[in-house]
Amino acid sequence: MMVLLEINNLKTYFHTRSGSVKAVDDVSFKLGKGEVLGLAGESGCGKTTTCLSIMRMIDNPGEILEGEILYENAKEVMGSSDNTERTNNILDLTDAEMRRIRGNHIAMIFQGAMNAMNPVHRIGDQIMEVLKIHEPEVPKEEMWQRVIDILEVVGIDSSRARDYPHQLSGGQKQRALIAMALINNPDIVIADEPVTALDVIVQAQVLKATKELQKKFNLSMIMITHDLSVIAEVCETLAIMYAGKMVEYGKLRTVFKEPSHPYTQLLIEAFPSIVGPLKELKDIGGDVPDLRNPPLGCNFHPRCPKVMDICRTEEPPSFATKDGFVACWLYEVKKEK
Amino acid sequence: MKMTKSNEPVIDAIHVSKLFPVMKGIIEGLFKRSEQKYVHAVDDISITIQAGETFGLVGESGCGKSTTGMLLLQLLNRTSGTILYKGMDVASSFTWPGYISLILNVHFFMPIGYGLSYIFRSKESRDSLKSVINKSKEEARIYKENLDDKEVLDRIKNLRREIQIIFQNPYDSLSPRFNVMDIVAEPLRLLKVYPSEAEVEQRVLKELDSVGLVPPEDFINRFPHELSGGQRQRVGVARAFTVDPEFIVADEPVSMLDVSVRVGILRTMNKLSKERGTAFLFITHDLALARVMCNQIAVMYLGRIVEQGPTEEILHNPLHPYTKALIAAVPKPDPDAHRTEDLPIVGEVPSGIDIAPGCRFNPRCIYAIEECSQIDPQLETVKKDYYVACIRYKEINKIK
Numbered sequence: 001m002m003v004l005l006e007i008n009n010l011k012t013y014f015h016t017r018s019g020s021v022k023a024v025d026d027v028s029f030k031l032g033k034g035e036v037l038g039l040a041g042e043s044g045c046g047k048t049t050t051c052l053s054i055m056r057m058i059d060n061p062g063e064i065l066e067g068e069i070l071y072e073n074a075k076e077v078m079g080s081s082d083n084t085e086r087t088n089n090i091l092d093l094t095d096a097e098m099r100r101i102r103g104n105h106i107a108m109i110f111q112g113a114m115n116a117m118n119p120v121h122r123i124g125d126q127i128m129e130v131l132k133i134h135e136p137e138v139p140k141e142e143m144w145q146r147v148i149d150i151l152e153v154v155g156i157d158s159s160r161a162r163d164y165p166h167q168l169s170g171g172q173k174q175r176a177l178i179a180m181a182l183i184n185n186p187d188i189v190i191a192d193e194p195v196t197a198l199d200v201i202v203q204a205q206v207l208k209a210t211k212e213l214q215k216k217f218n219l220s221m222i223m224i225t226h227d228l229s230v231i232a233e234v235c236e237t238l239a240i241m242y243a244g245k246m247v248e249y250g251k252l253r254t255v256f257k258e259p260s261h262p263y264t265q266l267l268i269e270a271f272p273s274i275v276g277p278l279k280e281l282k283d284i285g286g287d288v289p290d291l292r293n294p295p296l297g298c299n300f301h302p303r304c305p306k307v308m309d310i311c312r313t314e315e316p317p318s319f320a321t322k323d324g325f326v327a328c329w330l331y332e333v334k335k336e337k
Numbered sequence: 338m339k340m341t342k343s344n345e346p347v348i349d350a351i352h353v354s355k356l357f358p359v360m361k362g363i364i365e366g367l368f369k370r371s372e373q374k375y376v377h378a379v380d381d382i383s384i385t386i387q388a389g390e391t392f393g394l395v396g397e398s399g400c401g402k403s404t405t406g407m408l409l410l411q412l413l414n415r416t417s418g419t420i421l422y423k424g425m426d427v428a429s430s431f432t433w434p435g436y437i438s439l440i441l442n443v444h445f446f447m448p449i450g451y452g453l454s455y456i457f458r459s460k461e462s463r464d465s466l467k468s469v470i471n472k473s474k475e476e477a478r479i480y481k482e483n484l485d486d487k488e489v490l491d492r493i494k495n496l497r498r499e500i501q502i503i504f505q506n507p508y509d510s511l512s513p514r515f516n517v518m519d520i521v522a523e524p525l526r527l528l529k530v531y532p533s534e535a536e537v538e539q540r541v542l543k544e545l546d547s548v549g550l551v552p553p554e555d556f557i558n559r560f561p562h563e564l565s566g567g568q569r570q571r572v573g574v575a576r577a578f579t580v581d582p583e584f585i586v587a588d589e590p591v592s593m594l595d596v597s598v599r600v601g602i603l604r605t606m607n608k609l610s611k612e613r614g615t616a617f618l619f620i621t622h623d624l625a626l627a628r629v630m631c632n633q634i635a636v637m638y639l640g641r642i643v644e645q646g647p648t649e650e651i652l653h654n655p656l657h658p659y660t661k662a663l664i665a666a667v668p669k670p671d672p673d674a675h676r677t678e679d680l681p682i683v684g685e686v687p688s689g690i691d692i693a694p695g696c697r698f699n700p701r702c703i704y705a706i707e708e709c710s711q712i713d714p715q716l717e718t719v720k721k722d723y724y725v726a727c728i729r730y731k732e733i734n735k736i737k
């Protein structure tokens with residue numbers, strides 16, 4: 001699979017009065033063409049910040065300190081002259097170039113966006129606005145036609161294009177947001193908790209539509225959610241974040257069925273299911289650490305049932321697994337063999 | 338520990354309904370003399386909860402779960418029906434005055450402290466509160482007369498202690514200006530449960546310990562913003578439990594929290610309800626949670642209970658077409674268990690205002706036949722403690 005996006009050693013901190021919040025701390029992963037990656041983890045672990053960094057939408061007091069975000073098609077937005085020395089690193093693009101990336105190449109559906117739609121503009125017009133940013137020269141009639149088309153694609157009847165957001169149900173609003181993300185034919189769509197606020201039946205309908213669209217356009221997607229069952233349904237690869245770190249990454253089935261990291265194991269066990277035998281409830285115990293002062297060594301160690309001496313002082317590097325990696329000292333032995 | 342008489346249910350709600358009048362648009366109100374419309378938030382439901390039982394109420398957003406909870410807590414005036422709390426009909430004589438006391442900030446019926454902010458938060462409840470204020474002068478007079486009645490006063494006092502609520506949102510259900518000690522101690526102090534402050538503090542420490550905030554001494558001086566969401570919710574649970582309630586409504590108590598934190602809180606609730614015989618109404622839209630918490634569940638659709646019975650049986654073999662769709666839609670945390678591609682349901686949830694004649698599920702039901710738009714199915718007994726409201730359930734499920 002062709003790698004479309006590669007994130008290396010990304011660090012994004014928020015400098016607050018009481019110290020720096022290490023929201024994303026040395027995160028690396030890849031996203032292939034047509035791949036759907038799930039990004040999971042407890043609230044506050046840095047999922048949104050990771051993706052906002054990719055969009056270069058980190059504002060004060062936030063700062064991307066280190067790392068690179070390599071985007072395969074970055075050259076397309078650069079001016080034609082002297083690109084030869086330039087890399088594909090999104091972080092090195094000018095602001096003008098970055099504006100061409102946003103929405104056009106990489107689109108993001110923001111967390112809670114459903115409730116943030118402009119109440120006084122018709123949804124069709126809101127979608128058209130997005131189109132105008134990148135292709136202002138297209139005649140209005142043609143633009144409107146494209147809006148209608150994309151609405152049909154996501155399963156909203158074209159007659160609803162002139163409705164205001166409050167006239168749409170939650171599921172329809174979420175579909176409209178997907179339409180807005182797709183209208184410029186992006187390569188990559190990042191969706192932050194796209195179905196969390198929806199009821200199960202509507203959730204199932206929206207996810208089904210999402211899956212179909214992803215296949216149809218061979219989209220690469222990053223799906224952020226804390227709901228592992230949603231990930232199990234749509235993703236091929238799964239990345240688990242804990243307190244600013246990516247602690248495990250691999251094929252969906254591997255991470256689900258043979259989780260390596262103790263945190264992943266506990267997270268999966270804590271998830272109740274309506275199928276299978278009725279299980280005793282299990283919890284992880286303890287709390288997510290304060291990201292201003294993360295614990296020394298492995299930052300999961302205060303909650304880890306398998307903690308060893310080394311974990312308290314040395315930060316575990318990433319060790320290779322069957323089809324990904326895990327950041328945990330338990331797997332060090334395997335490396336030495 | 339207190340237990341109710343063995344076979345008397347703690348809560349017995351019989352044919353309870355709640356209609357909310359729909360506010361007319363200004364234009365419509367001026368020019369048209371249209372008839373008053375109502376949202377059928379809760380329509381003719383009956384629920385019985387025994388001591389120590391956790392009863393689940395599940396269904397999609399807007400189906401009437403929270404309204405049912407408020408009705409059982411006497412926080413909302415029901416339109417019709419009877420609610421017996423340990424055999425007594427407290428609702429009939431007290432709900433209106435309950436509102437007045439609320440307005441006067443006396444909050445007689447409220448699980449102490451929480452109530453006001455909750456009621457005033459939603460616009461809908463504010464509106465209904467306004468209409469109550471307008472109508473309640475006469476009620477106030479009756480209430481005043483009742484105030485002289487010693488027995489009545491005692492009942493009110495007990496009720497304030499015996500029924501409690503745990504809210505959905507741990508982020509704004511605790512007062513930011515009080516520390517944990519004061520938050521948890523407030524009901525004890527207000528109700529003068531213990532004669533001395535030392536005993537109050539003793540009790541608070543014990544309660545914090547039993548909800549897993551250990552060591553409790555570390556927590557008593559903290560303010561809500563110094564706690565994580567999960568810890569806040571534990572404070573809410575501790576507070577509800579300090580006064581030894583007999584009945585607790587838990588309205589989506591963990592839906593705002595991460596999975597990893599949820600479980601601890603649910604386990605704590607489970608443990609306390611087992612140890613102390615507390616009855617729970619557990620409101621959730623998450624069937625997997627209902628499964629781990631409740632032996633019995635009721636599935637609601639547009640204000641009606643459409644299926645009610647033992648949780649495991651319903652989850653494995655749902656009889657009502659709506660329950661079937663709901664269960665098919667639940668995502669499974671397992672890459673191999675794929676959700677059925679086409680859900681056995683059509684369309685979207687209609688508003689609760691213009692309800693279709695006949696079975697209210699019929700516009701969305703894939704099994705609907707002609708009769709379904711004429712007959713409004715009532716709950717039928719399938720077997721002991723198992724009910725379903727569908728005229729075709731036998732046929733659909735091949736039951737003789």
Ligand SMILES: Nc1ncnc2c1ncn2[C@@H]1O[C@H](COP(=O)(O)OP(=O)(O)OP(=O)(O)O)[C@@H](O)[C@H]1O
Pocket residue numbers: 357358376377378396397398399400401402403404405460461462463464465622689
């Ligand atoms: N005070 C009110 N005035 C008017 N309508 C109301 C009022 N409270 C609730 N409703 C309506 O009653 C119906 C049931 O509402 P309720 O809040 O009980 O649903 P719910 O199942 O708890 O939903 P959710 O899961 O979203 O909380 C909805 O149609 C709602 O809009």
Ligand SMILES: Nc1ncnc2c1ncn2[C@@H]1O[C@H](COP(=O)(O)OP(=O)(O)O)[C@@H](O)[C@H]1O
Pocket residue numbers: 014016021022023041042043044045046047048049050060061062291
């Ligand atoms: N604007 C901000 N200022 C300060 N801290 C922030 C800001 N945005 C996020 N954070 C902190 O960064 C961490 C990760 O946040 P986020 O990426 O939003 O988590 P998630 O999406 O996984 O819930 C959290 O500790 C959060 O409090």
Ligand code: SF4
Pocket residue numbers: 261262263298299300301304305306307308311316327328329330
């Ligand atoms: S490195 Fe140590 S503390 Fe961290 S997850 Fe692995 S075993 Fe647990």
Ligand code: SF4
Pocket residue numbers: 657658659696697698699700702703704705706709714726727728729730
């Ligand atoms: S009564 Fe008819 S419409 Fe209603 S659930 Fe049964 S089959 Fe469907």
Ligand SMILES: [Mg+2]
Pocket residue numbers: 047048111192
């Ligand atoms: Mg987020």
Ligand SMILES: [Mg+2]
Pocket residue numbers: 402403588
């Ligand atoms: Mg509710």
